[in-house]
Amino acid sequence: MARDFQAALVALNRFGFGARGGASGDLINAASDPRGFVKAELARPNGVLLEAPGLQSTPQLGQAVFAYQDQVKQAREAAKETARETAKDTAPAETPQPAPADPKPALRRNLSLNAVATEIAGQMADAKTADNAAKPDTMQPNMAAPPPAKPAPQPLNVIQKTFRAEALARLQRATLAECGFTERLVVFWSNHFCISAGKGELARIWAGAFEREAIRPHVLGRFADMLRAVEQHPAMLFFLDNQQSLGPDSRAGQNRKRGLNENLAREIMELHTLGVGGGYTQEDVTSLARIITGWTFAGRQGQLGAPGSFVFNANAHQPGPQVLLGKTYQATGLAQGEAALADIARHPSTANFIATKFVRHFVADDPPPALVARLREIFVRTDGDLRALATALVDSDEAWKSPLSKMRSPYDFLVASGRLLARVPEEPGPYLNNLNLLGQPLWSPAGPNGFPDTAAAWAAPEGMKLRLDIASQMGARLGNNIDPLDLLEFAAADAASIETRKTIERAESRQQALALLLMSPEMQRR
Numbered sequence: 001m002a003r004d005f006q007a008a009l010v011a012l013n014r015f016g017f018g019a020r021g022g023a024s025g026d027l028i029n030a031a032s033d034p035r036g037f038v039k040a041e042l043a044r045p046n047g048v049l050l051e052a053p054g055l056q057s058t059p060q061l062g063q064a065v066f067a068y069q070d071q072v073k074q075a076r077e078a079a080k081e082t083a084r085e086t087a088k089d090t091a092p093a094e095t096p097q098p099a100p101a102d103p104k105p106a107l108r109r110n111l112s113l114n115a116v117a118t119e120i121a122g123q124m125a126d127a128k129t130a131d132n133a134a135k136p137d138t139m140q141p142n143m144a145a146p147p148p149a150k151p152a153p154q155p156l157n158v159i160q161k162t163f164r165a166e167a168l169a170r171l172q173r174a175t176l177a178e179c180g181f182t183e184r185l186v187v188f189w190s191n192h193f194c195i196s197a198g199k200g201e202l203a204r205i206w207a208g209a210f211e212r213e214a215i216r217p218h219v220l221g222r223f224a225d226m227l228r229a230v231e232q233h234p235a236m237l238f239f240l241d242n243q244q245s246l247g248p249d250s251r252a253g254q255n256r257k258r259g260l261n262e263n264l265a266r267e268i269m270e271l272h273t274l275g276v277g278g279g280y281t282q283e284d285v286t287s288l289a290r291i292i293t294g295w296t297f298a299g300r301q302g303q304l305g306a307p308g309s310f311v312f313n314a315n316a317h318q319p320g321p322q323v324l325l326g327k328t329y330q331a332t333g334l335a336q337g338e339a340a341l342a343d344i345a346r347h348p349s350t351a352n353f354i355a356t357k358f359v360r361h362f363v364a365d366d367p368p369p370a371l372v373a374r375l376r377e378i379f380v381r382t383d384g385d386l387r388a389l390a391t392a393l394v395d396s397d398e399a400w401k402s403p404l405s406k407m408r409s410p411y412d413f414l415v416a417s418g419r420l421l422a423r424v425p426e427e428p429g430p431y432l433n434n435l436n437l438l439g440q441p442l443w444s445p446a447g448p449n450g451f452p453d454t455a456a457a458w459a460a461p462e463g464m465k466l467r468l469d470i471a472s473q474m475g476a477r478l479g480n481n482i483d484p485l486d487l488l489e490f491a492a493a494d495a496a497s498i499e500t501r502k503t504i505e506r507a508e509s510r511q512q513a514l515a516l517l518l519m520s521p522e523m524q525r526r
Contacts, residue, residue, distance in 0.1 A: 005495040006494075013416075014404065015181045016183075016184060017180035039394050048216050052165075058213060058235065066308075164427075181394075185220075187411065196444050196448075197443045213233065224341070226386070237264070238297070240264040246293060247290060248318065251316075264295075269288065278353060291322050294312050295334075346380075356376075360454075362393060365454045467524075480510060484517045504516055
């Protein structure tokens with residue numbers, strides 16, 4: 001059977017994370033049947049699910065946050081009490097002394113999530129990250145002061161530990177995948193329906209669970225099911241403040257003199273479904289915000305359900321029918337919002353928005369109009385079948401004939417490099433640090449529109465210089481034991497350009513050659 005290495009490069013780079021080094025044979029396997037190689041992953045629907053020892057559900061993690069905060073509070077109070085007792089014991093007895101100034105707390109920041117007394121706000125509103133949680137202040141030495149008391153034991157930062165465990169599981173899956181197409185689909189949809197771990201402690205500890213629970217089960221399922229799972233997930237509700245949204249005429253709204261928060265409703269329509277110019281008005285946004293009032297999660301007291309689980313709070317829900325996009329939705333509580341989402345998922349503007357964004361991600365910054373039109377028609381005809389959408393993309397000629405002009409995102413670049421070097425990550429620190437450096441911190445976009453998805457966004461000179469620095473560090477660390485020309489065969493074989501091959505051959509050292517390979521078009525473009 002003839003082998004098409006150029007098509008194999010497209011299969012691995014456009015649809016996956018690039019070829020693995022070592023004895024994987026990815027490029028040869030892809031060259032024998034490029035389209036079949038990519039589509040094979042779509043035939044394994046359970047392969048997209050992610051389970052790993054120690055990964056917990058969203059409610060379990062919510063309860064872990066509450067317990068952690070209690071421990072932090074107790075540790076802080078114990079430290080204050082110890083400081084007061086130490087100051088009292090060391091003060092001279094014969095001369096009354098003024099009360100000592102309050103010592104600095106043993107912990108930098110207040111980690112409480114401000115549980116509210118009413119049943120709708122057992123949810124938390126902390127908007128700070130947990131990276132610095134439970135970090136003791138550094139005290140300046142004072143020779144005149146008594147020896148410091150033994151500090152109270154600090155609780156384990158379960159938030160950061162969980163985030164790192166989730167990150168490692170995701171990185172390992174991407175590194176080990178044969179092609180990586182379904183993992184690329186996970187990355188696409190996770191960025192489309194993004195939250196930010198920078199929102200606060202709950203967002204950070206829930207970021208990985210959100211992707212595992214709301215995205216992965218539906219990547220090869222129906223868009224409407226993913227939409228509902230996403231919008232009802234506690235991480236999304238917390239990220240876009242829907243737990244703070246009260247129907248103005250609801251019992252809770254009248255008691256607390258608070259009203260709607262339109263954040264979630266606006267992003268559902270603008271970023272998740274219809275898109276800008278999708279035919280909705282500000283009144284539609286307000287109407288959807290009313291419809292989804294009461295969509296929240298149970299807080300630490302568990303008054304509405306298991307702490308950290310999605311719940312519908314009827315007392316916060318705006319009563320009465322609502323008109324959205326010209327259709328009246330009767331007052332059916334939770335079902336009112338679910339019916340509205342189901343209709344929005346089937347809206348023609350949603351089909352166009354998703355098809356365009358899908359093609360832009362996988363094929364070209366300027367999506368071929370004919371391919372967009374075909375995927376839009378498939379989306380409508382199959383009622384948002386995402387497996388059918390992905391299959392049609394792979395079957396399209398445009399996806400194979402368009403040049404590899406897209407720039408790999410920092411995440412794609414780091415995973416592709418690890419795959420080629422046959423380095424399965426054992427701990428996530430280097431990846432997380434480099435993602436921060438390159439401007440794509442994991443699960444932490446600057447806004448609800450996610451990370452950019454165009455070549456221009458990632459090909460800026462400063463960004464490329466940082467990539468070169470990282471590639472040089474990899475070369476210095478690993479180059480002695482690796483032949484870069486052998487790696488080029490794993491990555492591209494006959495599809496490698498003459499310029500890339502000559503550049504590597506002329507390098508002054510193996511270390512430099514490896515860095516140049518990692519920065520080559522065959523490694524940077526998809």
